[in-house]
Structures are given as C-alpha cells and as structure tokens.
Amino acid sequence: MPTKxxxxxxxxxxxxxxxxxxxxxxxxxxTIRRLVALIDDDRxxxxxxxxxxxxxxxxxxxxxxxxxxxxxxxxxxWTRETYGMMSRLSDYAYSVITGYYIDRERFSRYDxxxxxxxxxxxxxxxxxxxxxxxxxxxxxxDRSKPVAERSGHELLRVVEQRPDGVVVCxxxxxxxxxxxxxxxxxxxxxxxxxxxEQYANLFIVAADSPGLEIICRKSHxxxxxALYPLASRFDEMDAVIIFDHVFIPDERILIRGHAQxxxxxxxxxxxNALAHHQTVVRLATKLKFVAGLATAIAQSIAVDAFLHVxxxxxxxxxxxxxxxxxxxxxxxxxxxxxxxxxxxxxPLQAARxxxxxxxxxxxxxxxxIGAGGYTQMPSTLIxxxxxxxxxxxxxRYYAGAAASAGEKTAWFRLGWxxxxxxxxxxxxxxxxxxxxxxxxxxxxxxxxxxxxxxEERLETFLDRLTAEARQDVTV
Numbered sequence: 001m002p003t004k005x006x007x008x009x010x011x012x013x014x015x016x017x018x019x020x021x022x023x024x025x026x027x028x029x030x031t032i033r034r035l036v037a038l039i040d041d042d043r044x045x046x047x048x049x050x051x052x053x054x055x056x057x058x059x060x061x062x063x064x065x066x067x068x069x070x071x072x073x074x075x076x077x078w079t080r081e082t083y084g085m086m087s088r089l090s091d092y093a094y095s096v097i098t099g100y101y102i103d104r105e106r107f108s109r110y111d112x113x114x115x116x117x118x119x120x121x122x123x124x125x126x127x128x129x130x131x132x133x134x135x136x137x138x139x140x141x142d143r144s145k146p147v148a149e150r151s152g153h154e155l156l157r158v159v160e161q162r163p164d165g166v167v168v169c170x171x172x173x174x175x176x177x178x179x180x181x182x183x184x185x186x187x188x189x190x191x192x193x194x195x196x197e198q199y200a201n202l203f204i205v206a207a208d209s210p211g212l213e214i215i216c217r218k219s220h221x222x223x224x225x226a227l228y229p230l231a232s233r234f235d236e237m238d239a240v241i242i243f244d245h246v247f248i249p250d251e252r253i254l255i256r257g258h259a260q261x262x263x264x265x266x267x268x269x270x271x272n273a274l275a276h277h278q279t280v281v282r283l284a285t286k287l288k289f290v291a292g293l294a295t296a297i298a299q300s301i302a303v304d305a306f307l308h309v310x311x312x313x314x315x316x317x318x319x320x321x322x323x324x325x326x327x328x329x330x331x332x333x334x335x336x337x338x339x340x341x342x343x344x345x346x347p348l349q350a351a352r353x354x355x356x357x358x359x360x361x362x363x364x365x366x367x368x369i370g371a372g373g374y375t376q377m378p379s380t381l382i383x384x385x386x387x388x389x390x391x392x393x394x395x396r397y398y399a400g401a402a403a404s405a406g407e408k409t410a411w412f413r414l415g416w417x418x419x420x421x422x423x424x425x426x427x428x429x430x431x432x433x434x435x436x437x438x439x440x441x442x443x444x445x446x447x448x449x450x451x452x453x454x455e456e457r458l459e460t461f462l463d464r465l466t467a468e469a470r471q472d473v474t475v
Contacts (some may be wrong), residue, residue: 084288110260187262205252231417346449
C-alpha cells in the first residue's frame with residue numbers, strides 16, 4: 001500500500017504531515033492494510049495474467065452466474081471484516097471503473113481516447129493495487145439556481161487548457177475515504193443548459209496532486225480499541241476536495257467538455273448493476289450485524305421473552321432477510337448482456353432504496369431494545385477500575401440475566417457506538433443519503449422501470465371484466 005504522506009490533508013485546522021501515524025487515521029489505515037493483504041487470498045482475489053499478480057475480484061468481468069457469485073464472496077469477505085461499517089472501500093470504485101471498462105467502446109463516442117485511457121488506468125490500478133474513491137456532489141452553496149446562474153468559482157471547472165492536459169479549479173463533496181486513497185474518480189454531470197463544456201468532464205485525479213486540498217470533517221476515530229471497537233477501526237472519513245489550480249494530465253481525462261458524455265457516465269454509475277451489487281452485499285452484511293447485536297442485547301437482559309421485543313426483533317430480521325433476498329434474486333435472475341453476466345437491476349435498486357429506510361428503522365429498534373441501558377454504562381471497562389471493591393460491585397450489578405457484566409456492557413457499548421456516538425450519527429446520515437437524493441432516485445427508478453408488463457396485465461384484467469359483463473347482459 002503506497003505511503004500517504006504527500007497528501008495535503010487538513011484536520012482541525014492543521015495539515016496532517018504523517019496521516020498513517022495520526023490518531024485520527026491510524027486505526028483505519030491498519031484496517032485497510034489488512035484488507036489489501038486479503039487480495040492474495042482466493043476468497044478475495046484472482047490471478048490476472050495481464051498484470052502478473054492477484055487482483056481484487058471487483059475487477060473480474062463475470063461471464064456466468066458462478067463468476068458473479070465469486071465476486072459476491074470477495075465483497076462479503078471484505079465487508080465482514082468491517083461489519084459493513086466501511087461503506088466506500090475501494091471495491092466499490094473498482095466496480096465502477098470495471099463498468100466503464102466493459103462499456104469502453106460505448107463511451108468512446110464522447111471521447112475518442114476513452115477506451116485506451118480506461119484500459120491503461122485499470123491495468124495500473126490492478127498492478128499497483130491503487131486505492132480509489134469517488135467524488136460527484138457539488139458544494140452546498142446555492143442549489144436553487146441552475147448551473148448557468150451559479151457563481152463560477154463554486155463549481156469544478158477547467159480554467160486552463162494545456163497541450164498535455166487541463167488545469168481545474170473548484171470543489172467536490174463528499175469524497176469518503178479520501179485521506180486513504182491514491183486516486184479520486186471525479187464526475188461533473190451538467191446537461192440541462194448550453195455552454196457548460198468547461199464543467200462537463202470525467203477524470204481521475206491523483207490524491208497527491210499539487211493544489212489538491214483534502215478538507216476533513218471532524219474525526220470520529222478513537223484510539224482505545226477495547227472501549228470503542230468500531231470507532232477505533234472503521235472511521236473512513238469524509239472530505240471536501242478543493243481543486244486550487246490542479247493539473248490533470250490528458251491520460252487521466254476520460255471525457256472532456258462533453259455534457260452528454262459526462263451525464264451518461266454519471267447515469268452509468270447510478271445504474272451500474274455490478275457496482276450496485278457490491279453496495280447491496282455491504283448493506284446486507286451491515287443489517288445482519290445490527291440484527292445480531294440487537295439479539296445479543298435483548299438476550300443479555302432477558303427481554304427477548306417479551307412479545308413486543310420479539311416483534312421488534314422479528315421486524316429487524318425481516319428487514320435484513322428482505323435485502324438479502326433481493327440480492328439473491330438479482331443474482332439468480334441476472335442475464336448475459338454483451339457476454340457479461342449482470343445481476344438484475346430492479347432487485348438491486350429496490351434493495352438500495354429500501355436500505356435508506358431500513359437502516360433508520362434498524363437503529364430505532366436498537367434504541368428501543370436497549371432503552372435507558374445505553375446511558376448507564378460505566379465510563380470505562382469494569383476491569384480498569386482501580387479499586388477492587390468497586391470492581392466486585394460492578395461485576396455484580398452490571399451483570400445480565402444471560403451474560404456476565406463484561407459481556408453485557410460490551411454489547412451495550414457497541415450498541416451505543418451505532419445509535420448515540422458521533423460515528424453512529426454519521427452512519428445514520430450516510431445510509432439515508434449515500435445513494436443520492438431519495439426523491440430523485442425513486443423518480444429515476446420510475447423512469448427506468450419496465451412498466452409494460454403492468455400495462456399488459458391491466459389490459460388483460462379489463463378485457464376479462466368486459467367479457468364477463470357481456471355474458472351477464474340478457475336481452
């Protein structure tokens with residue numbers, strides 16, 4: 001994994017000189033190193049002769065259902081290591097890039113060099129095991145205005161054309177994982193007004209590019225791994241990326257000045273079944289983790305004997321199993337398109353949109369089951385209390401019906417990390433909006449949905465009613 005010391009990362013008003021050693025990033029860097037090492041494991045990686053080494057199965061172009069299931073196994077292996085808590089690991093961006101590579105000839109209509117550039121780039125990512133994230137959204141300054149009426153400085157745009165590339169200025173949000181990656185895939189999809197060529201670009205920027213400033217939100221990381229098992233390992237960090245006259249070399253500009261092309265690339269990412277496959281695998285893993293934790297908390301204090309708690313846990317299981325069933329349906333009902341076995345898009349989209357509501361409901365259930373117990377946890381581990389008499393009392397009064405005091409407080413602390421901590425608040429927000437604006441997404445779902453079968457069924461139903469009515473008429 002490359003050294004990240006040359007990145008311009010800003011946290012708490014200061015530039016982070018050695019992010020891998022900084023307490024806000026150290027734990028997550030360690031997690032990522034372990035995940036990257038797993039690429040050499042057959043569960044996660046496969047040998048790619050084009051680069052002569054094991055690469056992540058996110059790059060595998062599935063020709064059969066079995067190969068798609070191999071990709072799922074790779075995604076599951078990574079996400080189980082993080083309990084679904086790291087939502088923008090590079091396997092998502094790898095899947096997006098692979099989708100562009102599969103459809104490279106289609107995108108060549110917007111930029112003649114697209115196919116060659118994406119081929120060269122994907123080979124480099126695989127060979128060097130480069131870590132990648134994405135950044136699409138614009139700064140929230142004044143979204144009431146159309147692009148043409150916004151202040152020119154707020155939107156990412158080309159300010160200088162050079163023989164070997166372009167210079168860009170502006171900003172993008174939200175680049176989740178930016179402090180940990182080598183590259184950021186950036187898209188600026190503007191197609192509703194004329195004259196937006198300076199904005200409409202798809203390119204890949206190196207995270208260590210001069211002038212690229214990574215402005216981090218407040219860190220939710222902790223250093224005490226025993227007390228904060230999630231926050232000490234899995235705070236992937238979100239950032240705003242400011243481009244202060246950043247040079248983008250021509251070989252990394254996939255689409256230049258083509259509004260229709262940039263929008264097509266954005267739509268491709270929004271509808272990329274292979275990338276969405278990864279996101280639903282992660283969501284299913286996370287919901288199962290929450291369901292397991294809620295069960296452990298309920299059992300530790302024996303409230304699982306009560307009907308209303310059983311109902312809540314049953315609802316949580318149904319949410320998790322529904323997402324898992326949609327994932328399974330997408331895999332089983334996939335089709336071969338252009339020689340590629342793709343999971344069925346509709347179940348994946350349904351799972352993603354359901355997930356924005358399901359996770360919020362899962363958090364509500366977790367709160368209701370643990371209730372006031374979350375606020376009664378001692379400030380540190382029981383065995384860290386200096387006074388032996390106090391430790392004895394705590395082991396007695398913090399014990400559960402089916403768990404020791406240590407086990408019970410561990411479950412409740414884990415629950416608090418999800419429902420009450422800064423990390424938990426961030427995840428609740430992320431799961432609601434990571435797919436984009438829910439209203440726009442459901443409108444897009446309507447637009448893309450094949451409604452013909454509904455119309456045919458309704459027509460058949462009406463024809464039958466008419467025929468039956470005629471039979472009842474007597475002259």
